[in-house]
Amino acid sequence: MSPDEHTDWRASPLLASSLAGLPPALVLTAGYDPLRDEGRQYADALSAAGCVAQYVCFERQIHGFITMGRVIDEANTAVALCGAALRRALA
Known part of the structure; x- marks a missing residue:
């Protein structure tokens, strides 16, 4: 990634410039x-722009944990949350 990117x-x-309408x-x-922290700020900014945003922090986990469902139970919980969010959005 270049510095401009x-x-x-x-x-x-x-x-x-605006997150409205997402x-x-x-x-x-x-x-x-x-x-x-940036993820939390993004969720807050979405809410401030009038978007529906749900924020969940898995406090004891590391970046990329969601791909480790075979060894980290919370990864499966995270995937289930994603599935539920998609079902709601597409209903």
């Missing part, structure tokens, strides 16, 4: 993820 809203949605969002973060 770091400030592109498509790489960091928090930098978008569809419902489920924002999941992990407590031991360097992106945790």
Whole structure:
């Protein structure tokens, strides 16, 4: 990624000029993820823009935990939350 791309809203949605009108969002973060605070800020910004946003932090987890369902039970919980959010959005 070039330095210019770091400030592109498509790489960091928090930098978008407006988040209004976006569809419902489920924002999941992990407590031991360097992106945790940014994820929370994004969920808050979505809510402030009038979007439906649900935020869940898995406090004891690391970045990428959602791909480790065979060894981390909370990964399966996170996947189930994603499935439920998709069902609601597509209903």
